Amino acid sequence: MDTISILDRKFAKSIPEKEILNSIDRVASQINADLKGTNPLFIAILNGSFMFAADLMKRIDFPCEISFVKLASYHGTTSTNNVLELIGLNQNINERTIVIVEDIVDSGLTMTRIIDLLKSRGVAKILIATLLFKPDALKFNLNVNYVAMRIPNDFIVGYGLDYNGYGRNLKDIYTVVE
Numbered sequence: 130m131d132t133i134s135i136l137d138r139k140f141a142k143s144i145p146e147k148e149i150l151n152s153i154d155r156v157a158s159q160i161n162a163d164l165k166g167t168n169p170l171f172i173a174i175l176n177g178s179f180m181f182a183a184d185l186m187k188r189i190d191f192p193c194e195i196s197f198v199k200l201a202s203y204h205g206t207t208s209t210n211n212v213l214e215l216i217g218l219n220q221n222i223n224e225r226t227i228v229i230v231e232d233i234v235d236s237g238l239t240m241t242r243i244i245d246l247l248k249s250r251g252v253a254k255i256l257i258a259t260l261l262f263k264p265d266a267l268k269f270n271l272n273v274n275y276v277a278m279r280i281p282n283d284f285i286v287g288y289g290l291d292y293n294g295y296g297r298n299l300k301d302i303y304t305v306v307e
C-alpha cells in the first residue's frame with residue numbers, strides 16, 4: 130500500500146489523481162449544461178479548494194467570473210464550531226447566480242454559514258459544487274448540487290486539503306490510517 134507520514138499521523142493513498150480528475154470532468158459537464166447563459170460568479174473557499182477550483186475552472190466552457198474568499202474553520206482532525214466571517218468578497222453579488230466551490234462538505238456547518246452570509250447580500254441563486262462529500266457526517270439540512278466524489282466519514286488529506294497545514298500539495302488524496 131502507498132503510505133506516507135505527515136507530522137504524527139500515517140496516511141494511505143485512497144483516491145489517485147486520475148480518479149479525481151475524472152470526477153471533476155463529470156461535474157464540470159453538469160455545470161456547463163446547467164449554467165450556460167446565467168453569468169455565474171464562482172466563489173472558491175480558500176485554502177482547501179484551490180486545486181479543485183483550478184481544475185474545475187479549466188473545464189468551464191462559458192463566460193464566468195471567479196473570486197476567492199476565506200474562512201478559518203478547522204483545526205486538527207475534528208470540525209470546530211468557530212467558523213469565521215467571509216473575507217475577500219468585493220463584488221456586488223446582488224441578483225447574481227453564485228456557485229460556491231468547496232473542498233469538502235463534512236457536517237455542513239461551514240456551507241450553512243456561507244449560504245446565510247450570501248443570502249443576506251441578495252443573491253439570486255446559490256449552488257454548491259464540492260470536490261468531496263461525506264454523507265454520513267452531514268448534520269445540517271443542505272442541498273449539495275454538484276458532488277465530484279462521495280467518501281466515507283474518515284479524515285483525508287491531499288489535493289488542497291491539509292493536516293495541520295501540511296499535505297495540501299499532494300496530487301492524490303490520502304486517508305488517515307488509525
Ligand code: 5GP
Pocket residue numbers: 177202203208231232233234235236237238239240283284285286290291292
Ligand atoms: P463542515 O463545516 O462541513 O463540518 O466542515 C467543512 C470543513 O472542514 C472543510 O471545508 C474542511 O476545511 C474541513 N474538513 C472536513 N473534513 C475534512 C477532512 O477529512 N480532511 C480535511 N483536511 N479537512 C476536512
Ligand code: MG
Pocket residue numbers: 174175176177178231232233
Ligand atoms: Mg474548506
